[in-house]
Amino acid sequence: MPVAGRPDVPADPVPFGLFVLKVASRCNLNCDYCYMYNKADSSWRNKPAIMSEETFDATLLRIRRHCAATGQRSVRLAFHGGEPTMVGPARFDAWCTRARSMLADVEDVGLGIQTNGTRIDAVWAEVFARNDVRVGVSVDGVRDEHDRHRVDHRGRGSYDSIVRGLGELGAAGVTWGVLSVIEPGRDPLSTHRHIAGLGADFVNYLWPDHTHDTIAGVRARFGRTPVADYLIPLFDQWLESGGAGPHVPEFWNVARLVLGGRSAHENYGNEPSRYVFVETDGAIEGLDVLRICGEGMGHTGLDVLSSDFAELAASGSLSAAIIMRGLPLPSGCASCVERTTCAGGYVPHRYSRAHGFDSPSVWCADILELFAHARARMGVTAAETARRRDERARRIAAVARG
């Protein structure tokens, strides 16, 4: 299909490492904390339930054009939703084949899917294995913990169907990892043991999505630092075991930052995110968790049927700023000891109706506690982190000078 170009595309577009394809805008579950359906945004109601073939192909063409324009040799595509398995295994299989063939000029193409796991059967597992798809499944903990929140539209828990699906993945030789939303007050070590025992290759612990307008109830119930209280015992176990067990990106990232490196995850660092979302109708959008802040926060006004991804830079949208540059440091972070490591925290968690994104993270006290603990355990002061960062910057500058 033809893809129109526009004359205002920047001459030197920057690479995007990841394109998140929201191939389904509905879900068979109705998790109570879901940022897509149960927070401040309802734009999903006006989207097609499933991405059309035309939109999918237009997305691939735009990605191909973007990779050619930037010269990038590596790209990741993540199938996301809603629940992406709602497209069905045959269509998903065909889309994976098309993605690999249309992006054949890109040396390294990685495919992934983030699914609630309830619909995975032997057919799906075989499709994932054959297309070399990296699978992320949402598992919050043991059955009771998981089923407290991750329920279907009739309120029934999803744990048993997920565990069945994980068995199918294992039987097909598919490597999979877990997204687990932190629930304050729970025993983190037993939850982690359970997830590791299921066979997860990695565990991404997700901080609960709140803004300054919604956090009061959590604080009243669980105290000042409920997420740090959850993560610190896990960090200690991770450190003492030398990182044994499932890979935990959160802790590698904290350790990397404390040791003077750059953040590899948007939880910290306020780096340009350099990844974009494509909705089922082809809309190009920014970070989808911005939905917790208000209606349409991630909109860019662009879509894959008429726009190149490079046009984002000139869109003037909030998402463009987050993707291309990172937002200004919140004024309340200016004198913080972790201003160069945390740098304000995850953007949606900075939001309040009163101050927009100009506030420290709603999890600020937790971040300070976690970093202070990591520093004490690793024997690295903030001054040492700063010295290492300066040294790294000098070495990078020297390499750039040749």
Ligand code: SF4
């Ligand atoms: S720890 Fe708090 S004050 Fe410090 S940079 Fe992070 S959000 Fe800002």
